[in-house]
Structure formats: structure tokens, C-alpha cells
Amino acid sequence: MAVVSMNLSTTPAPSQALRADSRVLLGLSEPELQQLALDLKQQSYRGKQLHHLIYKRKIKDIQDFSQVPLAFRNELEEAGWKVGRSPxxxxxxxxxxxxxxxxxxxxxxxxxxxxxxxxxxxxxxxxxxxxxxxxxxxxxxxxxxxxxxxxxxxxxxxxxxxxxxxxxxxxxxxxxxxxxxxxxxxxxxxxxxxxxxxxxxxxxxxxxxxxxxxxxxxxxxxxxxxxxxxxxxxxxxxxxxxxxxxxxxxxxxxxxxxxxxxxxxxxxxxxxxxxxxxxxxxxxxxxxxxxxxxxxxxxxxxxxxxxxxxxxxxxxxxxxxxxxxxxxxxxxxxxxxxxxxxxxxxxxxxxxxxxxxxxxxxxxxxxxxxxxxxxxxxxxxxxxxxx
CATH class of the missing domain: 3.20.20.70 (Aldolase class I)
Structure with missing residues (x-):
């Protein structure tokens, strides 16, 4: 049986792994979600709300984030963001x-x-x-x-x-x-x-x-x-x-x-x-x-x-x-x-x-x-x- 090659590279900053192109909210920390809100011209507390909705309420779709304004929800989706939950x-x-x-x-x-x-x-x-x-x-x-x-x-x-x-x-x-x-x-x-x-x-x-x-x-x-x-x-x-x-x-x-x-x-x-x-x-x-x-x-x-x-x-x-x-x-x-x-x-x-x-x-x-x-x-x- 062939031996599996097991070369592996890792990075010293796991919190940033696989995020650059993913546009997935799940996995982002509260400070990162607050920064995302600021980037989209929202107040930072909106990021805290997102964190609660994702990790505590476990909501799977951005349009179901009823605690945040519809305009913010639409802006997130237009920017290519998704929650990142699978059925x-x-x-x-x-x-x-x-x-x-x-x-x-x-x-x-x-x-x-x-x-x-x-x-x-x-x-x-x-x-x-x-x-x-x-x-x-x-x-x-x-x-x-x-x-x-x-x-x-x-x-x-x-x-x-x-x-x-x-x-x-x-x-x-x-x-x-x-x-x-x-x-x-x-x-x-x-x-x-x-x-x-x-x-x-x-x-x-x-x-x-x-x-x-x-x-x-x-x-x-x-x-x-x-x-x-x-x-x-x-x-x-x-x-x-x-x-x-x-x-x-x-x-x-x-x-x-x-x-x-x-x-x-x-x-x-x-x-x-x-x-x-x-x-x-x-x-x-x-x-x-x-x-x-x-x-x-x-x-x-x-x-x-x-x-x-x-x-x-x-x-x-x-x-x-x-x-x-x-x-x-x-x-x-x-x-x-x-x-x-x-x-x-x-x-x-x-x-x-x-x-x-x-x-x-x-x-x-x-x-x-x-x-x-x-x-x-x-x-x-x-x-x-x-x-």
C-alpha cells in the first residue's frame, strides 16, 4: 500500500485562517464583527448584535436578523456576506x-x-x-x-x-x-x-x-x-x-x-x-x-x-x-x-x-x-x- 504524503503548512495566526475570500460571518469574533459593521457605515454595536444572532440565537440566514435594520441586512448580502450555516x-x-x-x-x-x-x-x-x-x-x-x-x-x-x-x-x-x-x-x-x-x-x-x-x-x-x-x-x-x-x-x-x-x-x-x-x-x-x-x-x-x-x-x-x-x-x-x-x-x-x-x-x-x-x-x- 502506498504511503500517504503528509506534508503540512500552518500559520501562526489561526483566527485569520481562511477568511480573506470567504465572506462568511460564522467564525468571526465580536471585535471583527464590530469592525465589519463600521466598515459598512454602521455603529459598532451592530457587530455585537450580529455576534449574538450567530452564536446564541443560531440564526442561519441574514434576512432573519430581525434585530438589525433591513438596510444593513441588504448591504451585508450585497457585499457577498452569508452566515455560513449548512442544512x-x-x-x-x-x-x-x-x-x-x-x-x-x-x-x-x-x-x-x-x-x-x-x-x-x-x-x-x-x-x-x-x-x-x-x-x-x-x-x-x-x-x-x-x-x-x-x-x-x-x-x-x-x-x-x-x-x-x-x-x-x-x-x-x-x-x-x-x-x-x-x-x-x-x-x-x-x-x-x-x-x-x-x-x-x-x-x-x-x-x-x-x-x-x-x-x-x-x-x-x-x-x-x-x-x-x-x-x-x-x-x-x-x-x-x-x-x-x-x-x-x-x-x-x-x-x-x-x-x-x-x-x-x-x-x-x-x-x-x-x-x-x-x-x-x-x-x-x-x-x-x-x-x-x-x-x-x-x-x-x-x-x-x-x-x-x-x-x-x-x-x-x-x-x-x-x-x-x-x-x-x-x-x-x-x-x-x-x-x-x-x-x-x-x-x-x-x-x-x-x-x-x-x-x-x-x-x-x-x-x-x-x-x-x-x-x-x-x-x-x-x-x-x-x-
């Missing part, structure tokens, strides 16, 4: 309350985002938005449905932010946590991810520590992320305790050896004082033996201390040779890590019956857009909702 093409609700949304982008491609509601022992709901960063994914990890559906392009910053607003609308509840664990490899779209992170933190007002950026590992990007000194969690998808096994599960590992990845994770901790979390998908008979757990613990101790491992029992996808491990095997793996002084948790599977669980996001319009007459089709006819 929901389809939603699927699982028995556990997890909701998967298919969002139809301006170029007729579909992305998937998932809302995961969890109530604590006091009945307080935590709502997690699992957001996509690309249309499809180019890395083609062997156990993941998204890569099997192909890759089209990176998402723009506002296309990431709008996923969170869409989840808030569907649940009529504030999103408390955001995880960049949907479709795509966030580090291959770091410019937009950093810009979206800033908007979600400053404008949507989600705390940095409530945001997780996940990566399977892209050369030179963990160091770049560390330079921003975010308080968010970095989650590295490891999936194997040694290079040889990892290459069979994650083909891109050939271009980014495990030793280099672990060094970057160690340097990230030194630079940010933020512990790295490691994701480990358990595949029955492949990487789920107690011996693998012991080897994983040795690897982590070699490169640092205080690491956390999040175990993810494989979620079935069509056409995969992998199987979900037994509960006994998962428990034995976790116990082996704990006995070797590694903190471990096992992810609760959510949204399985809606193909919304980890690794299951896929649709057949990742690579090619929907047909232009798709609005006349029934979603269940033209969308393969995951695998």
Missing part, C-alpha cells in the same frame, strides 16, 4: 439517545457529526459533539469506515464550528465537550482546526479543557500544536505497542515511526505540561492479548510517565475482517495495564445501532458530491449511512 440532510437517532447528523455542505458533499448525551449521577447532562475536520479521510486506517469511503477535501473553519451549533440546536442544550474524533485527520487540517478551536472557545464559549484534538500521528504537527500551548487534550491514536504491528493497522505509520511519535508526545508534555491521552482500538486476536498490554505499558514507561490509555473495543463495520473482542478480553487487557502502573479507561460504546460509534462514520458522498437533483431524493435512497 441538515439527515439525522439518525440511536436507542441510547446518540444522534448522528449528515450535514450537506455548499459543494453538495456530506459530513457526519455526532451528539452524545450523558447524564451523571446527579442527572446533569453532558453533551459531547464529535466533529469532523475533513470530508472523508486520506489515511485509511484499516479498522475505520471513514477511510474506506474516500477523501475529498479539508473542511473550512466555519464548517467545523457549524457542527457544534447544529448539535446544540438538535438537543436544545449547550454542548459541553467537543472532540475532534469525527471524519478526517485533524492534524492534516491544522490551520482550520486551530481557527475552529479558537472560535469554539472564545465565541461559542466552550472551555479549552473541554476540547480534545485527536490524531493518528502526522509528522511535524504535534510540535506545531504544542507551540500554541492550548489547555485542550491531545489524544493520540496508538492502536499497537510496536512498530511492526502498528504498520498493519495504521498504514501511515510507515512514514512516522512509533519512536518518532512517542518522542513528539514526550516533547509535547514538556512544552505544554498537558498529559497526552492514548487511544487504543482493541481488535480481537490482533492487538488485544495481555502480552500486548504489557508491551504497551513498557513503551509508555520508556517515553515518560503519567500517560492515560483509553481502550476502544472495535465497532463492527461492513467488509472488515476485524472482530470486536470479548468483554473478558477487554477486562484482562485493562487489568494488565493497571498492574503495570498505567491509568486506563474503557470507552462506553454509544450510538452503535445508528452507525454513529467510533470508527463507523462513512457515507458514499465523501469522495463525490451528491447529484444536483438530490433534494428530490429520499435520504435513505441515496445515502449509505455509515457501514
Amino acid at each position: 441538515i440532510y439527515q439525522s439518525v437517532t440511536a436507542a441510547d439517545g446518540t444522534v448522528k447528523l449528515l450535514i450537506k455542505l455548499e459543494d453538495n458533499r456530506l459530513i457526519e457529526t455526532v451528539g452524545i448525551p450523558v447524564k451523571d449521577e446527579k442527572g446533569v447532562m453532558r453533551l459531547t459533539a464529535c466533529v469532523s475536520s475533513q470530508v472523508g479521510c486520506p489515511l485509511r486506517c484499516s479498522f475505520c469506515a471513514t477511510g474506506k469511503g474516500g477523501f475529498s477535501r479539508n473542511l473550512n473553519m466555519h464548517e467545523i464550528v457549524e457542527q457544534v451549533l447544529a448539535i446544540e440546536e438538535i438537543f436544545n442544550h449547550r454542548v459541553t465537550n467537543v472532540v475532534f474524533m469525527g471524519m478526517g485527520e485533524p492534524m492534516m487540517n491544522l490551520k482550520s482546526v486551530l481557527a475552529a478551536h479558537q472560535c469554539l472557545n472564545k465565541d461559542v464559549q466552550i472551555g479549552q479543557r473541554m476540547i480534545t484534538i485527536s490524531t493518528v500521528g502526522v509528522p511535524n504537527t504535534i510540535k506545531k500544536l504544542a507551540s500554541h500551548k492550548l489547555q485542550s487534550t491531545l489524544a493520540v491514536s496508538l492502536h499497537a505497542p510496536n512498530q511492526k504491528l502498528r504498520e498493519t493497522i495504521v498504514p501511515s505509520a510507515k512514514a512516522y515511526p512509533l519512536s518518532a511519535l512517542m518522542k513528539d508526545c514526550r516533547d509535547y508534555f514538556v512544552e505544554t505540561s498537558r498529559r497526552v491521552s492514548f487511544e487504543y482500538a482493541l481488535l480481537a486476536g490482533v492487538n488485544d492479548a495481555v502480552e500486548h498490554a504489557v508491551e504497551l505499558a513498557e513503551l509508555l514507561h520508556e517515553w515518560g510517565r503519567g500517560y492515560h490509555v483509553n481502550l476502544i473495543p472495535f465497532n463492527p463495520i461492513e467488509g472488515s475482517e476485524y472482530r470486536r473482542p470479548s468483554k473478558k478480553a477487554v477486562q484482562a487487557f485493562a487489568a494488565a495495564l493497571e498492574s503495570n502502573r498505567v491509568t486506563v479507561s474503557t470507552r462506553q460504546t454509544r450510538g452503535l445501532d445508528a452507525d454513529a460509534a467510533c470508527g463507523q462514520l462513512r457515507n458514499k458522498f465523501q469522495k463525490s458530491p451528491l447529484p444536483t437533483d438530490s433534494d428530490n431524493l429520499q435520504p435513505e435512497e441515496d445515502v449509505a449511512v455509515a457501514c
Whole structure:
């Protein structure tokens, strides 16, 4: 299998990323919206109103900005501005309350985002938005449905932010946590991810520590992320305790050896004082033996201390040779890590019956857009909702 080229350039000013020609209001900060109002010969407080309408009221069309004068609305549209919200093409609700949304982008491609509601022992709901960063994914990890559906392009910053607003609308509840664990490899779209992170933190007002950026590992990007000194969690998808096994599960590992990845994770901790979390998908008979757990613990101790491992029992996808491990095997793996002084948790599977669980996001319009007459089709006819 060919190794994917993973060269990436980023800019040090994510708040300005992708804005020059977009004319999209979503993603602009309150000061930027105030400046826009002044540029259009309005008073600056109109920009504050725009900010409220976009992020709090979640209004999707400029002509529905009833709090601002019609003349200002018309002037915004004449200048080529739009809110930047996309329609929901389809939603699927699982028995556990997890909701998967298919969002139809301006170029007729579909992305998937998932809302995961969890109530604590006091009945307080935590709502997690699992957001996509690309249309499809180019890395083609062997156990993941998204890569099997192909890759089209990176998402723009506002296309990431709008996923969170869409989840808030569907649940009529504030999103408390955001995880960049949907479709795509966030580090291959770091410019937009950093810009979206800033908007979600400053404008949507989600705390940095409530945001997780996940990566399977892209050369030179963990160091770049560390330079921003975010308080968010970095989650590295490891999936194997040694290079040889990892290459069979994650083909891109050939271009980014495990030793280099672990060094970057160690340097990230030194630079940010933020512990790295490691994701480990358990595949029955492949990487789920107690011996693998012991080897994983040795690897982590070699490169640092205080690491956390999040175990993810494989979620079935069509056409995969992998199987979900037994509960006994998962428990034995976790116990082996704990006995070797590694903190471990096992992810609760959510949204399985809606193909919304980890690794299951896929649709057949990742690579090619929907047909232009798709609005006349029934979603269940033209969308393969995951695998």
C-alpha cells in the first residue's frame, strides 16, 4: 500500500485562517464583527448584535436578523456576506439517545457529526459533539469506515464550528465537550482546526479543557500544536505497542515511526505540561492479548510517565475482517495495564445501532458530491449511512 504524503503548512495566526475570500460571518469574533459593521457605515454595536444572532440565537440566514435594520441586512448580502450555516440532510437517532447528523455542505458533499448525551449521577447532562475536520479521510486506517469511503477535501473553519451549533440546536442544550474524533485527520487540517478551536472557545464559549484534538500521528504537527500551548487534550491514536504491528493497522505509520511519535508526545508534555491521552482500538486476536498490554505499558514507561490509555473495543463495520473482542478480553487487557502502573479507561460504546460509534462514520458522498437533483431524493435512497 502506498504511503500517504503528509506534508503540512500552518500559520501562526489561526483566527485569520481562511477568511480573506470567504465572506462568511460564522467564525468571526465580536471585535471583527464590530469592525465589519463600521466598515459598512454602521455603529459598532451592530457587530455585537450580529455576534449574538450567530452564536446564541443560531440564526442561519441574514434576512432573519430581525434585530438589525433591513438596510444593513441588504448591504451585508450585497457585499457577498452569508452566515455560513449548512442544512441538515439527515439525522439518525440511536436507542441510547446518540444522534448522528449528515450535514450537506455548499459543494453538495456530506459530513457526519455526532451528539452524545450523558447524564451523571446527579442527572446533569453532558453533551459531547464529535466533529469532523475533513470530508472523508486520506489515511485509511484499516479498522475505520471513514477511510474506506474516500477523501475529498479539508473542511473550512466555519464548517467545523457549524457542527457544534447544529448539535446544540438538535438537543436544545449547550454542548459541553467537543472532540475532534469525527471524519478526517485533524492534524492534516491544522490551520482550520486551530481557527475552529479558537472560535469554539472564545465565541461559542466552550472551555479549552473541554476540547480534545485527536490524531493518528502526522509528522511535524504535534510540535506545531504544542507551540500554541492550548489547555485542550491531545489524544493520540496508538492502536499497537510496536512498530511492526502498528504498520498493519495504521498504514501511515510507515512514514512516522512509533519512536518518532512517542518522542513528539514526550516533547509535547514538556512544552505544554498537558498529559497526552492514548487511544487504543482493541481488535480481537490482533492487538488485544495481555502480552500486548504489557508491551504497551513498557513503551509508555520508556517515553515518560503519567500517560492515560483509553481502550476502544472495535465497532463492527461492513467488509472488515476485524472482530470486536470479548468483554473478558477487554477486562484482562485493562487489568494488565493497571498492574503495570498505567491509568486506563474503557470507552462506553454509544450510538452503535445508528452507525454513529467510533470508527463507523462513512457515507458514499465523501469522495463525490451528491447529484444536483438530490433534494428530490429520499435520504435513505441515496445515502449509505455509515457501514
